[in-house]
Amino acid sequence: MTTSAPGRNGSRPAMFANGFNLGRLLLQGRAFFALIAIIVVFSILSPNYFTIANLLTMSSHVAVYAILSIGMLLVILNGGIDLSVGSTLGISGMVAGFLMQGVHLKLLGISLYPAVWVVVIVSCAVGALIGLVNGVLVARFKVAPFVATLGMLYVVRGLALLMTNGLTYNDLGGKPELGNTGFDWLGFNRILDIPVGVLVMVVVAIVVSVVLNRTAFGRWLYASGGNERAAELSGVPVRRVKIWVYVVSGLCAAIAGLILSSELTSAGPTAGNSYELTAIAAVVIGGAALTGGRGTVRGTLLGAFVIGFLSDGLVIIGVSAYWQTVFTGAVIVLAVLLNAVQYRGRRKAAATGGGPQTPSREGTPAAAGPVPEKTAA
Amino acid sequence: MSSTDSVVLRARDIVKTYGATRALKGVNFDIHRGKVTTLFGENGAGKSTLMKILSGVERPTSGTIELDGEIVEFASTQDAAARGIAIIHQELSLAPNLNVRDNIFMGRELRTRTGIDFAEEERRVRALMQGLEEDIDPLTPVADLRLGQQQIVEIARALSINSRILIMDEPTSALSATEVEVLFRVISDLTSAGVSIVYISHHLEEALQVTDFAVVLRDGSITATANAADIDLEWIVRNMVGSDYDLGEPPTGYAFGDVALSIEHVSVADPENPERFVVDDLSLQVRKGEVVCIYGLMGAGRTELLEAVAGRVPIAGGRIVKDGVDISGLSIAERIDAGLGLVPEDRQRDGLVQTMSVGSNLSLASIGAFVRGLFLSGGRERELVSTMVRSLQVKTASGEAPIGSLSGGNQQKVVIGKILATDPDVILLDEPSRGIDVGAKGEVFRLLAQRAAQGLAVVYSTSEVGECLSIAHRIVVMRRGRIVVEFGSDATKEAIMAASGEAVVA
Numbered sequence: 105m106t107t108s109a110p111g112r113n114g115s116r117p118a119m120f121a122n123g124f125n126l127g128r129l130l131l132q133g134r135a136f137f138a139l140i141a142i143i144v145v146f147s148i149l150s151p152n153y154f155t156i157a158n159l160l161t162m163s164s165h166v167a168v169y170a171i172l173s174i175g176m177l178l179v180i181l182n183g184g185i186d187l188s189v190g191s192t193l194g195i196s197g198m199v200a201g202f203l204m205q206g207v208h209l210k211l212l213g214i215s216l217y218p219a220v221w222v223v224v225i226v227s228c229a230v231g232a233l234i235g236l237v238n239g240v241l242v243a244r245f246k247v248a249p250f251v252a253t254l255g256m257l258y259v260v261r262g263l264a265l266l267m268t269n270g271l272t273y274n275d276l277g278g279k280p281e282l283g284n285t286g287f288d289w290l291g292f293n294r295i296l297d298i299p300v301g302v303l304v305m306v307v308v309a310i311v312v313s314v315v316l317n318r319t320a321f322g323r324w325l326y327a328s329g330g331n332e333r334a335a336e337l338s339g340v341p342v343r344r345v346k347i348w349v350y351v352v353s354g355l356c357a358a359i360a361g362l363i364l365s366s367e368l369t370s371a372g373p374t375a376g377n378s379y380e381l382t383a384i385a386a387v388v389i390g391g392a393a394l395t396g397g398r399g400t401v402r403g404t405l406l407g408a409f410v411i412g413f414l415s416d417g418l419v420i421i422g423v424s425a426y427w428q429t430v431f432t433g434a435v436i437v438l439a440v441l442l443n444a445v446q447y448r449g450r451r452k453a454a455a456t457g458g459g460p461q462t463p464s465r466e467g468t469p470a471a472a473g474p475v476p477e478k479t480a481a
Numbered sequence: 482m483s484s485t486d487s488v489v490l491r492a493r494d495i496v497k498t499y500g501a502t503r504a505l506k507g508v509n510f511d512i513h514r515g516k517v518t519t520l521f522g523e524n525g526a527g528k529s530t531l532m533k534i535l536s537g538v539e540r541p542t543s544g545t546i547e548l549d550g551e552i553v554e555f556a557s558t559q560d561a562a563a564r565g566i567a568i569i570h571q572e573l574s575l576a577p578n579l580n581v582r583d584n585i586f587m588g589r590e591l592r593t594r595t596g597i598d599f600a601e602e603e604r605r606v607r608a609l610m611q612g613l614e615e616d617i618d619p620l621t622p623v624a625d626l627r628l629g630q631q632q633i634v635e636i637a638r639a640l641s642i643n644s645r646i647l648i649m650d651e652p653t654s655a656l657s658a659t660e661v662e663v664l665f666r667v668i669s670d671l672t673s674a675g676v677s678i679v680y681i682s683h684h685l686e687e688a689l690q691v692t693d694f695a696v697v698l699r700d701g702s703i704t705a706t707a708n709a710a711d712i713d714l715e716w717i718v719r720n721m722v723g724s725d726y727d728l729g730e731p732p733t734g735y736a737f738g739d740v741a742l743s744i745e746h747v748s749v750a751d752p753e754n755p756e757r758f759v760v761d762d763l764s765l766q767v768r769k770g771e772v773v774c775i776y777g778l779m780g781a782g783r784t785e786l787l788e789a790v791a792g793r794v795p796i797a798g799g800r801i802v803k804d805g806v807d808i809s810g811l812s813i814a815e816r817i818d819a820g821l822g823l824v825p826e827d828r829q830r831d832g833l834v835q836t837m838s839v840g841s842n843l844s845l846a847s848i849g850a851f852v853r854g855l856f857l858s859g860g861r862e863r864e865l866v867s868t869m870v871r872s873l874q875v876k877t878a879s880g881e882a883p884i885g886s887l888s889g890g891n892q893q894k895v896v897i898g899k900i901l902a903t904d905p906d907v908i909l910l911d912e913p914s915r916g917i918d919v920g921a922k923g924e925v926f927r928l929l930a931q932r933a934a935q936g937l938a939v940v941y942s943t944s945e946v947g948e949c950l951s952i953a954h955r956i957v958v959m960r961r962g963r964i965v966v967e968f969g970s971d972a973t974k975e976a977i978m979a980a981s982g983e984a985v986v987a
Contacts, residue, residue: 318856320848327845330836337793337823337831338846338899339814397836 134442135390135406138435142410146417153420160299164367166412167305168193168360170405172379173386174312175356177404178349180387181316181329183396184242184249186350189357189383191260192234193376196227196361198264201273201371203227204287217282220289228358234260235354239347253350257380264373272372276365290366301363305405308356313401325349330397385432386411389439391446410435489514489677490535490566490646495544497530504530506701507544512646517668517678519688519709521717522698528681531698532648535679536568537561567644569635569652577624582606584623585638609637612670614663628655629779636664640671647671648679653687655779665691683945685717697721728951729926731772731970732934738769739804741938742790742821742907747799749782749789749962758797759785761962767938769906772930774953775942778981782962783942784826787909791823792816803907817846822900824893826911826942832896833884840866840880842895847902869898873928890921897925901932908932910941914948926952946974 147154172189179186203223207216218226234256241252278285293300316322328335328342336342357376365371390407392399411432418428490512497505505527512518512535522528533539535546537555545552548564555561558568575584582602591598606619615633623631632655639647653661668678668691682688689695695712697705697720705720742765749760759782767773777783788794790801792813800809808819816822825831834842844851844862851862866880873894877887884892893913900908910929914922930952933939943949949956949972956968958980966980 314856320852320857323841323845323848323857326837326841327834330834331830333831334825334834335845336813337791337825339817339822339903340845341814393836397834 135403135410135439138389138410139406139413142413142417146413146421149421150417153417158420160297160302162413162416163409164299164301165416166408167299167301168364168367169379169382169386169412170305170408171308171356171360171363172383173390173404173408174308174401175353176380176383177387177390177392177399177401178312178325179249179353180384180392180394181325181396181399182346182349183329183332184346184349185253185384185394186235186238186353187250187253187380188234188238188256188260189353189360190376190379190381191257191264192231192354192357193361193364193379194373195234195260195264195267196231196358197365197371197375198267198273198373199227199230200224200287200362200365201276202267204276204278205273206282217278220278220286223287224362227362228355231354231356231358231361232351233354235351235357236347238354239350242350243343243346261373261377268373270373272370274370276369276371288366288369290363292367301367304359304363308359309401309405312352316401321345321348326397382411385436385439388436388443391443393443407439487514487516488512489549491547492531492535493545493547495531495534495546496542497527497534497539498542504701505534505541508698508701508703510535510696510703512677512679513694514677515672515675516693517672517680517691518694518696519680519682519692520696520698521685521688521721526698526721527701528698529650532568532650532679532681535561535646536566536648538568562642562644565643565645566648567639567642567646568648568650569639570650573628573631573635575623575631575634578622580620580622581617581626581634581637582619584634585609585619585641587638589642605641606637609640612640613637613667615660629657629660632656633660636667640667644676646677646679648681650681651683652680653682653684657780658778661687685714689714689717728923728948729930731952731954732770732930735770735934737771738936740766741769741771741804742767742940743802744786744790745800745802747786747789747801748797749785749794750797752794759962760789762799763959763962763964764799765957765964767907767940769936769938770933771955772933772939772941772953774949774951774956775940775959776944776946776949776956776977776981777942777959778944781959781981783944783959784911785962786959787823787911787940787942788825791821791909793823817900817903817905820904820906822846822903822905822908824897824900824908824910824913826915828889828892828896828915833892835885837884838881839870839875839877839884839887839895842884843869843880843898843902846899847904865902869902873898873901874924888917888921890917890924893917893921893925894928897928905937907938907940910939912943913941914943914945922948946977949977950974 143154152158172193176186176189200223203218203226207218209216238253238256241247242249276287278287290300290304295303316325324335324340324342324345327338327340328345332342361376364375386407387399387404388394388407389410390399390403390405392403414435415428415432418431423431488511492508492510495505495508495510496503508527508531510531520528520531530539534541537558537560540555546555547553553564555564576587579587582599585606586602591601603619610617610619613633613636615630617626617630617633623634626634632652636649636652639649653664656664668680672678680688680692689709689712692709695705695707695709695717696703697717699721705716707716744763744765746762746764747760748758748762751757751759761782763786765773775783775786785794789796792811792815796809800807802808803819803821806819808816808821811819829835834845837845840863843866847865848857851858851865863880869875870877870880875887875891875894875898877891884895887895897910897913908929913925913929917925926948929939929941933952941953950970954970956970956972956977957964958966958968958977960981968977
């Protein structure tokens with residue numbers, strides 16, 4: 105009972121602070137406002153930027169990154185990182201290319217031309233399998249995620265190169281007489297004028313968002329990313345959750361690989377090189393914490409659009425590719441800076457909310473140390 | 482009041498505000514030359530804040546500090562250290578990857594023209610360790626030391642500064658009884674050498690033993706000051722709490738049910754030294770409706786026992802039986818499903834998910850119960866959260882409030898509520914009162930007593946003897962991994978402390 109009065113009094117300032125605060129609104133919606141700013145600036149600089157056709161073209165570029173990023177988001181929510189997604193994207197296209205060229209069984213003297221849906225499923229399965237290897241390495245053998253997935257980045261890229269000795273599969277269109285046409289549907293076709301790749305992105309985003317917000321798995325993921333020990337003691341199957349996020353990340357990378365090779369109607373073994381970094385950047389710009397437990401699909405999508413619309417805009421107004429790299433890097437650093445500001449702000453808000461935690465100069469108190477004393481309980 | 486001459490540091494009208502909250506409301510505090518002054522107070526009374534101000538970690542919002550009659554302002558800890566004020570922090574601030582010598586001289590390395598004078602540093606560390614009667618090699622990495630030894634290193638570092646005022650914020654929380662004795666000898670050597678000590682501890686008995694002056698802080702104000710010779714434990718508690726200190730009584734008026742939990746010859750190996758057992762062939766039975774308290778010093782094996790029963794650490798022998806079924810091989814999740822859950826000792830590290838809301842923390846362990854088909858039923862979850870918030874009297878703005886916005890006591894209620902939401906038959910609580918104030922402590926114990934009367938088997942551990950003599954029907958004392966003795970609720974503090982191996986002061 106003694107705690108009731110200070111607790112209630114203490115929570116009031118935080119409630120008021122939430123009410124009307126332009127700075128905080130701008131901070132929390134920063135990815136959204138950044139996107140608006142990008143669209144406005146480039147629309148002024150180029151008349152071709154803000155047209156339906158261009159927005160759709162840019163969106164289909166974004167789709168590949170966005171799907172990768174959503175997979176990456178799950179891994180980052182878990183407190184991990186997946187560096188192998190770029191390579192997985194590459195090998196997924198290569199597997200598709202290999203199957204589209206026909207599988208020649210010399211022993212039987214026949215060639216099989218699998219239908220496109222089979223190609224899609226096999227490619228996705230390969231992506232999921234790579235994710236499974238990552239997940240088992242991290243969850244079961246306790247390899248640091250950075251190292252495990254860095255290793256897989258090399259292994260998978262090497263395998264992709266070995267498949268053709270570094271050559272590219274061209275012409276994935278298939279032949280009507282072989283019954284394997286339609287691969288380019290993913291990259292070229294439009295439904296209601298919207299590129300299929302963009303629709304796939306929307307579907308992936310909705311599914312993952314529902315899983316995160318409306319299922320036990322989603323809650324488990326946020327909990328085990330926020331505090332794995334506490335989650336485990338609460339009966340959360342932390343190991344299973346961990347394996348699954350890498351599997352889904354691999355699957356997302358494979359889907360992105362299929363869309364990319366379909367758009368290009370070719371599959372090269374070096375496709376997706378360094379895309380993992382773009383995906384991480386999109387997740388970070390979207391406000392997720394690399395320490396795990398914080399992040400949303402909406403934010404990540406915005407992050408992917410910020411990166412995609414910025415780099416396409418720079419191309420349209422004719423800025424050199426080297427400058428594009430500089431701008432993208434600057435945006436990423438700025439995003440991380442703002443993340444730091446936001447989380448510090450949240451800690452302060454929490455402090456005035458229910459009892460000020462004496463701000464620790466060393467940042468977060470050592471996990472193993474005694475419980476820090478609160479100055480007002 | 483002592484004469485001016487005997488006071489080395491005088492803090493006057495110190496006010497410290499954080500946002501809208503006043504942590505210190507005009508505090509006057511004196512440090513006496515060559516004496517030990519102990520600051521008593523509940524969690525959140527403002528003790529640590531005051532010490533941080535005196536040691537230069539933080540600056541007061543208003544008020545003055547007079548050192549030897551001269552008004553001073555500390556811009557930083559280095560500034561305070563230069564004037565001879567050192568602090569041993571409550572949280573350890575050692576670099577685990579460095580060795581003892583490098584930790585002690587961190588930031589103050591003894592230089593030679595070509596580098597660091599390691600030999601001299603080592604010699605001084607050996608001398609310090611000798612004074613503390615601790616056999617720690619200066620070249621041991623701190624990570625290899627047990628917690629108590631790390632605390633000794635922290636103390637040695639503060640001693641190495643040769644300060645005139647030494648602030649000790651909970652220096653003994655991880656020390657064994659013998660180490661505490663040694664520390665007290667060191668304190669008395671220091672005071673006779675003219676060093677002034679400010680001492681803070683939750684172990685009231687222990688603090689009373691070492692101190693010359695007692696100052697009690699409550700809600701950011703000083704409520705009482707006295708000579709240690711004139712006061713007793715009751716005086717301190719009365720002034721700290723402001724009312725009588727009551728943690729409840731064992732619930733009565735019903736008969737215990739069947740044996741709910743039976744721990745049979747359980748052993749747990751020491752992870753650092755598999756030859757040794759931290760829990761050694763221990764057996765204990767708890768009936769439905771019974772409240773059992775496990776008392777023991779740090780290192781007695783309480784935490785390891787409870788974690789083994791909950792499934793966090795593997796057992797090296799024996800079996801754990803719940804309602805006649807052997808659950809030794811089950812995972813933590815399966816044990817929760819079977820009706821057994823643990824409220825861990827370290828709330829921040831093991832109990833809460835800091836990134837989630839109060840509600841999500843409350844429903845985390847029972848989330849499976851809200852799944853309809855594939856999806857969570859938000860309505861049912863909200864219902865559980867609001868029921869729990871009400872029945873546990875959690876002071877929170879709403880279920881959506883971030884868990885970090887709650888006070889320690891209310892956070893603890895959330896951790897307990899999370900396990901209660903799984904509808905357990907047996908609840909284990911490892912030091913449920915750690916880091917929460919006396920008021921919240923009483924509420925937590927009352928809540929557990931109430932649940933026990935409804936048939937819940939409650940097992941809690943504690944290192945504060947006062948907490949044994951509250952709601953427990955039975956008190957078992959652990960020492961070196963074994964149960965050495967069992968008491969009923971009529972036990973005395975002296976008997977319990979003697980059995981645990983704690984040095985009892987006459």
